[in-house]
Amino acid sequence: MNWQELNELDFENIGQWPKPAKAGVVVLVCALLAGAVSYFLITDSLTRLDRSKAQEKQLKITFEEKARLAGGLPGSKLQLAKLQAELNAQLRKLPNTLEIAGLLDDISFMATNNGLRLERINWEVEKQHEFYTELPMRIIVRGDYHQLGRFVADVAALPRIVIIDSFSLSRDGNDQLSMSMLAKTYKYNEQESK
Numbered sequence: 001m002n003w004q005e006l007n008e009l010d011f012e013n014i015g016q017w018p019k020p021a022k023a024g025v026v027v028l029v030c031a032l033l034a035g036a037v038s039y040f041l042i043t044d045s046l047t048r049l050d051r052s053k054a055q056e057k058q059l060k061i062t063f064e065e066k067a068r069l070a071g072g073l074p075g076s077k078l079q080l081a082k083l084q085a086e087l088n089a090q091l092r093k094l095p096n097t098l099e100i101a102g103l104l105d106d107i108s109f110m111a112t113n114n115g116l117r118l119e120r121i122n123w124e125v126e127k128q129h130e131f132y133t134e135l136p137m138r139i140i141v142r143g144d145y146h147q148l149g150r151f152v153a154d155v156a157a158l159p160r161i162v163i164i165d166s167f168s169l170s171r172d173g174n175d176q177l178s179m180s181m182l183a184k185t186y187k188y189n190e191q192e193s194k
Contacts, residue, residue, distance in 0.1 A: 116143035
């Protein structure tokens with residue numbers, strides 16, 4: 001079929017066209033339909049597919065993070081239990097309300113047991129903090145150097161936590177040392193921590 005025959009084809013009478021011309025028109029119509037279908041149906045599906053792939057990647061990342069956290073959970077629980085046991089052990093070293101009054105008696109006994117003259121021992125103003133209350137006490141004792149050293153060692157060896165925060169030494173005329181110290185202990189504020 002040549003170009004002249006193509007120009008002479010009558011679009012009103014397609015049924016009389018030669019077979020190659022009919023086949024070409026059918027192929028052209030099918031190509032146009034396939035293009036329209038792909039444009040209207042497949043393009044939208046491809047866009048949804050791309051969104052789904054992006055969402056899948058994000059969900060995989062989230063899953064991996066959560067799996068890593070879940071994998072560390074038994075170790076974290078074990079570590080938390082150890083820390084809780086350690087905290088409870090340290091809290092047992094703090095004097096409770098009943099033992100605070102006895103603490104003054106213990107320190108007084110240690111001073112006299114070491115041959116010191118106890119001039120003053122009394123509680124000072126409590127200092128409230130978020131989880132604990134600081135209980136400072138002023139202690140003034142008089143004696144020789146070795147007696148003071150044994151006394152400080154005995155205070156440090158108490159089963160309850162007592163910290164000697166600051167101290168000062170002075171010598172009097174009788175070759176005796178006077179030591180003024182600020183000792184602190186702490187009380188756990190249970191009701192505020194819960």
